[in-house]
Amino acid sequence: xxxxxxxxxxxxxxxxxxxxxxxxxxxxxxxxxxxxxxxxxxxxxxxxxxxxxxxxxxxxxxxxxxxxxxxxxxxxxxxxxxxxxxxxxxxxxxxxxxxxxxxxxxxxxxxxx
Amino acid sequence: xxxxxxxxxxxxxxxxxxxxxxxxxxxxxxxxxxxxxxxxxxxxxxxxxxxxxxxxxxxxxxxxxxxxxxxxxxxxxxxxxxxxxxxxxxxxxxxxxxxxxxxxxxxxxxxxxxxxxxx
Numbered sequence: 001x002x003x004x005x006x007x008x009x010x011x012x013x014x015x016x017x018x019x020x021x022x023x024x025x026x027x028x029x030x031x032x033x034x035x036x037x038x039x040x041x042x043x044x045x046x047x048x049x050x051x052x053x054x055x056x057x058x059x060x061x062x063x064x065x066x067x068x069x070x071x072x073x074x075x076x077x078x079x080x081x082x083x084x085x086x087x088x089x090x091x092x093x094x095x096x097x098x099x100x101x102x103x104x105x106x107x108x109x110x111x112x113x
Numbered sequence: 114x115x116x117x118x119x120x121x122x123x124x125x126x127x128x129x130x131x132x133x134x135x136x137x138x139x140x141x142x143x144x145x146x147x148x149x150x151x152x153x154x155x156x157x158x159x160x161x162x163x164x165x166x167x168x169x170x171x172x173x174x175x176x177x178x179x180x181x182x183x184x185x186x187x188x189x190x191x192x193x194x195x196x197x198x199x200x201x202x203x204x205x206x207x208x209x210x211x212x213x214x215x216x217x218x219x220x221x222x223x224x225x226x227x228x229x230x231x232x
Contacts, residue, residue, distance in 0.1 A: 001176075039218035039219070041160075041218075041219070043160075048209060048222040048223065048224055048225055049152075049160065049209075049219070049222055050222070051217070051218040051219055051220050053218075054216075054217045054218035055216070055217075058217075060217070060218065060220060061220075090159075092159065092160055094160075094162075094218070094219075096213075096218070099165075099173050100173055100174075100175075100176060101162055101173075101175040101176060101177070102150075102162040102165075102175075103162065104159055104160040104161070104162065105159075106159050107159045107160075
């Protein structure tokens, strides 16, 4: 299985400040087609997860441009340029290169200071 | 707007079979552009992929659950189903169905349904 490790576990951020979450995989997520098969999701309190980023760096429909994804191979980063109160929740990365099984990172809880 | 709605018993006894249904509305479940999955979240924990079913009918299950899980689609009802046998307390979780678009991610999720395993 591809193991996906997120850091930090918890991220207190002052509104208006940037935030960064790391996701590392035990194997490369770079496909021969040039795409990195890594997604980012946000699960707000009491809600279902929502897709933020797919293929490592593509924002999903309706996602504010303060969210950006970067990285390749085994190291990926989700950045929020200016944190807002509505960004509170748990962020998960998901590797989708190896189908069996798809594996999520353990999650990073973002909270407002 | 596509909507997914999970349904099923909220309480299942140990060793019995958990059966959940996901009803898709606002779009067809039969499209080669998407595939469907079940994901669960134990109380206070992270997300775990259970399995997926493709347009072709092919299924892929998490090896840790494979011997107990069956995912199927009823195109006439536009429904996705999950059956998990021999459940234990460790299967207590919120169960989500979700759509995954090729070249994208799990872009639509149900609201989730809580399943508790207890006698």
